[in-house]
Amino acid sequence: MRLKNKPWANDLVDQHPESALDRPDPSEKIDWAARFGNDHPIEIEIGSGKGQFITTLAKHHPETNFVAMEIQKTAAGIILKKKLDEGLDNLQILCADAANLVAYFGENSTSKIYLNFSDPWPKTRHEKRRLTYKSFLAEYQKVLTADGMIEFKTDNSGLYAYSVQSMNNYGMHFDFVSVDLHHEKEEIVEANVETEYEHKFASKGQPIYCLHAQFLPKN
Template structure:
């Protein structure tokens, strides 16, 4: 899907520093000061238009959420949603996930969510997949011992690849669903992509893995 360029996006992001973090390098070890309350931080990498991270924040006021999105033209949609929601426990970060260890100390993030990440199906692009081993090392650097990754996708190939990648890295598979919407899992919050794909009849895959 081609991303529609929004030339005004950067200016709008800069107008709302209370919602979009502009100085993440200076916050390493100090993320408790960013939010109204100092409480566990969960991050969603590649948050798209922000539905998941916003609704998670609304449902879990005792957790702080951070939506990480590289594309300015995408993050402004999440910004609009956040401005309307006025939630004190969610912020946005316009940044590359590859730089996360520059922004967070070990254990400063309590959980990582990966929802409907780009599958990068070609073998030569394997290292770009957010479940590739180098990314798993990045997450390990910011999560606590026994920290968790929660992963959802409609792409069977990416899911199978990710399960193998998690296992090869030594992560513990705590939960695996091959058809989330037909399972007994409670409290699922759908992303925009998830709703669209499920309406087409696509199966949704989900897993939870833990560092050991």
């Protein structure tokens, strides 16, 4: 969902290039170790919205570096404000299109990719825009480590079914699947970090679909 333009958020991104990259040149590799000041494992959320999920993870896992990838500059600014307010040194914001993922992250550089409540693009002619379409999966496979994981959540049953089929056709292995995440075993529910959309949908009784998948080793 597109957010209403907030000039202060756009300005904040421009004022903090050390914490937020606004559509960087894809031809120039980003030195993430230099930006974070360490070489801790990197996890990416693609489509971070207002950032509730990624900032919560960053707060509770200082041993990991997180990148919030968000195409809307206003949303990037909202996440950046939370980062600055909470002093999250292990969070960077990347305002860019996920179609250029490999240009922004080196091969085998990322341990986990989160896809939370992505746009379902329900019309068949828009299939290539879905973040679980095969061309996106190919990008994820390049940047993930050999044991890297994709974690996917949605409230859209159609996108979930499509994603399961797309990942299966790509030859991926499923470590976890659920058609009602909030009614799984207690330990799974307690470990789950909610997004803004997830909290809204779950509070209305809508099921949350979830899967964790890995790429099989290349022959």
